[in-house]
Amino acid sequence: MTPNRRRWFGHLFLLVGGVLATGSGAAGAVIAGQSVYAWMLYSPRFSIREIVVTGAETVGVDEIAAISGIARGDNIFQADPIDAGERLRRDRRFDDVFVRRVMPGRIDIFLKEKKPVALVQLDRMYGVDYNGELLPTPASDRITSLPIITGVVPEQGGIVESFAEGRTSFAEMADSIHYNVKVDRAIYIIEMIRAFSPGFVDRISEVHVDQIHDPVVYTTETGTTVRLGIGHYPDKIKQLEQILTRLKEDKIETRWIDLRFDNQVIVRPILTADAADTLKS
Template identity: 30%
Template structure:
């Protein structure tokens, strides 16, 4: 076989391989386009249900309206990131998560802002979160929360933050307890702040008044935690009339006679 014939065979072989590769690429393209067309148009992916969890402040209809998912037809068309950000614009929602459940369902999980205290304002109780945002009352819900009381100035409005030194100091006490001594939180029934900013905490068990003053509150909360633990161990709570932590380095416990 001459060199020219060998060269001709090699060229034909390369041409065949090129044609074969082209056919394969074309078939893959056609198949891929067909698959994408099926994904985009198959009724299998039409949204059949949207499950909503964790929403107490908003109805399901309101959640769907906020998320704009009520106008979306297919699971592929749902812009989940945009829907989450839109839901989070509602003042009583802390976070949201949306996931696709193929082939035709969406799930919305909502984390609402949690009340940490009740504000006793002119005899009415309003729930507030850690930052003082006044939350709506959920019908039928029992609020076993510590009460912040005092002579609040101005008004109070659901959806707005309560302001003023009395509210600020009361919420500071609540936040500090939650952060530093979370188990102490359930032992507190009331935080009273007078016009001079002096704080008195009342225990949940027997309503023992604890005079905190208006300085060095963090350290005094630490003392209170230690004292209440000792009282629980000694089972002497019924014998105690008051606890005074106002004086630096001193713990005064008044006993019932």
């Protein structure tokens, strides 16, 4: 029994005993209190019959209940909402957790699932949210549309060797990647694109940040390399959309667009016959 649960039962026992003592002797009140206490602990009336989870999107109710340590059939007074909430908060997928009892036999769990804004390639694929928090690989079809962040290695020296040998635990990896400047740069670029060109996010297959001052975006349709450089991302994103639209209209294919320089866009077209005619005209 956890300390929280022991304190709760202690207060309950004193309350029941105090109420009964108003109409009987102290000894009788204690005996009656013990009887009520035992009834509350073992009566089927107070068995947990339902666990209701609000806020889950990809993680199932049964998995969330298992993590919380509360199971159907348990006595509701022996279930510890505080301990259950702490267990759920230790799982990096959840945030804003609140657990409560609803008499006589229901547990309510409220939480928010952290949502990946991208995938990051490390020793294997992980999700990462907008704060740079590493998440277990999401079990959802939605991940196929998320851009992949590449070129990232852990920044903590002690983990580099384990990373290279594939011996890193999830917790170690998550701690080493949190506040990683390369991950932060990639997420910032993705969120800028989402803000200034929401439809374009789905056209990004990869954000490569091996060189922190020279991030590279790859598109899904043609695998075009887009070098963004540093700063002025809203203007560059608008420029990129205009360039890709114009190239599509003119039937010009390209594998390279360079936006690193102020007021200058460099495009390397693939000179098919149609593209050559278009350029001549």
